[in-house]
Amino acid sequence: MAPTGGREETNQLEILTGASKDGRIQVVFDDGQIRKDIVQSVNMNDSASTIFFQLYDAIYQELKADYNITGSGMTIYINEPTQEADKDITITLEDLDATGVTGVGSEWRKGVAGTGGVAEVNELEITEAGSGSKDLSVNFTDGNYLNETATVTLQGTETSAEIADKIASAFQALNNGKGIFRQNITVSGAKVTFTSTKTVADQNITITVTSN
Numbered sequence: 001m002a003p004t005g006g007r008e009e010t011n012q013l014e015i016l017t018g019a020s021k022d023g024r025i026q027v028v029f030d031d032g033q034i035r036k037d038i039v040q041s042v043n044m045n046d047s048a049s050t051i052f053f054q055l056y057d058a059i060y061q062e063l064k065a066d067y068n069i070t071g072s073g074m075t076i077y078i079n080e081p082t083q084e085a086d087k088d089i090t091i092t093l094e095d096l097d098a099t100g101v102t103g104v105g106s107e108w109r110k111g112v113a114g115t116g117g118v119a120e121v122n123e124l125e126i127t128e129a130g131s132g133s134k135d136l137s138v139n140f141t142d143g144n145y146l147n148e149t150a151t152v153t154l155q156g157t158e159t160s161a162e163i164a165d166k167i168a169s170a171f172q173a174l175n176n177g178k179g180i181f182r183q184n185i186t187v188s189g190a191k192v193t194f195t196s197t198k199t200v201a202d203q204n205i206t207i208t209v210t211s212n
Contacts, residue, residue, distance in 0.1 A: 002201035006083025006114025009107070013091050015055065015074045016102040019046040023097025027055060029063065029078070031089045036062045042099050048074055051101055065178035068145070081182060082198035083114035117199025124167065124207045126160040126190040135212040138167050140180060140194065142203045148180050151212075160190035168192045 013027065019042040027038040038058050042051055052074050059076055060069040068079040080087070091105025124138070133156045141147040150170035154163065168187040171194075172179045179185055184195045194205070 001116070001118050001199070003083050003114025003117030003199050005112070007109070007112040008083055009080040009086055009089070009111025010109040011078045011089045011091055011105065012108045013055070013076045013078070013093065013103055013105045015048045015052045016104065017100060018048045018051060019044055020100035021098070023099035025099060025101045026094045026096055027059065028090070028092045028094065029059070031087050034066060038062055042101060052076070065175050065181050077108065080111055082200055084111045085113040086110040119199055120196040120203055120205070122194045122205045122207060124192040126163045129158055129160050129163060130156070132156045136167070137210045137212055138170070139208045140171070140205070142205050146181055148174055150174060164190045164192050
């Protein structure tokens with residue numbers, strides 16, 4: 001159940017001008033807990049639009065495990081996906097080599113904490129171990145934003161609990177060790193539990209296991 005009365009914070013980075021020479025630019029994102037220094041090479045005559053798409057891809061890769069990233073026009077929006085109190089977030093674009101690229105970061109909408117929500121919990125239980133060596137593909141999706149697949153190699157001698165351990169470890173290793181966006185992954189016996197780290201509205205989560 002989602003909290004009520006709150007609002008998700010959104011911060012933005014607007015690209016103002018393109019590059020007049022080759023060089024590097026850097027976007028610094030800092031929310032007090034997460035800091036990212038994202039360096040991007042640009043070429044002479046790269047337009048503001050070209051740089052927007054380059055930075056959008058780079059920022060998405062760095063922050064997708066913690067924020068929703070969208071874009072419109074020349075502006076990249078970094079959206080806190082849940083109703084939380086306003087954060088002191090800073091976003092700056094630094095021109096490291098005098099390329100001529102400029103951009104400005106600012107808060108587009110303040111966050112407001114909600115009340116009354118509960119964290120959603122989904123569970124995958126391994127009911128039989130099977131036999132023979134094989135690969136398992138395990139997909140976790142909400143049918144919209146989340147769509148993550150972990151691959152587990154089995155020797156055919158594992159117990160159900162050992163398979164659950166391998167699946168949990170494979171998911172935790174995704175996205176450079178960040179795991180799945182806003183999901184805490186734990187294992188107990190033969191059960192893998194996915195617990196939302198935020199009190200969001202009920203999601204249509206499906207978890208499927210395919211033997212390759």
